[in-house]
Amino acid sequence: MNPTRRQFFGTTAALAGMAVAPGLLLTEIRQANSETQASSKVRWGMLVDTTRCVQGCTACVSACNTENGLSGRIGPDDSQWIRKIELKEKTTGRALSLPVMCQHCAEPPCVDVCPTGASFKRADGIVLVDRHLCIGCRYCMMACPYKARSFVHEPLHDQKPDVPRGQGCVESCTLCVQRVDRGEGPACVEACKAEGREALLFGDVNDPNSAISRRMREAGAKQIRADLQLDTGVRYQGI
């Protein structure tokens, strides 16, 4: 590109920036920050060790409710971001208890069906709903094979400052994105550790040396409904 052409594009871009917010150039806003951004080098995942998960323990569920400001009610109109599922193999009688939440698929069906782009996958693999764009059509709820999403039916009050939620939008587990962005692990993982069970392990599955990658390599990690080939970020050990 010759210099005059490049100059032209430069000026046009600068003018476009000014048109959006004169006096406060948006490009300037971005450059002036010492900010961090979700990176595609990382893929956040979770490993659930079902052999350590105990029937009747709901520490992860309570921690999720507290962290994200959910009511904790489990009626058909209430939001549940994480559920404890009890399984029993009929022939052997082997009982299992495991938490099920948004599986943070690499190929999320909820994103495929969303008509507005509200359902999306972040660069680091976390599947989220942009409530600014969500129109509450609930296609994603029908598309999700894990029944992981909830719809907010009633107006909400006193939401958490870092977990905005509201009526008319679909929501689900965010892997506690607000905590992850601060460099912490999800609330459920912390709660499970505090209970002394450590059935939940959170980490970067792209990094072969991370604790989660090593455990997945050594102990194996299955996907629920692996036949759907969604490449889930949440995996289970011992199912």
Next chain:
Amino acid sequence: MRLLAALALIATLAVPAGVLAGVDKPVLEKASKGPCIAPPEVMRREHPDILKHQRMITVHEGVVGAKVSLEKCVACHASKTTGSVAASPQDFCESCHAYAGVRLDCFECHASRPGR
């Protein structure tokens, strides 16, 4: 008589409706902390665009620690009496939005009170 009536009518029409209805000017409580990210005249006109632009960056790209943040707006502008920016008609966001007749729906989802 007709002339008088006409004059009276003109006089009535000449008075702006706002004065008759007694619409109060918005109460702008002083922010609790230091200077804003931009001068008041810029913020008054541009804050919706600035916030709208930032929300895409924050939500979709996962950018943390940005200069523009609704949470920070609330932290500085929450009223000393109600502790909120939109709980009472005198609160910072609410008073101006009521005056301008623009529906304020940010706080249907976002907290209108500062966090910890």
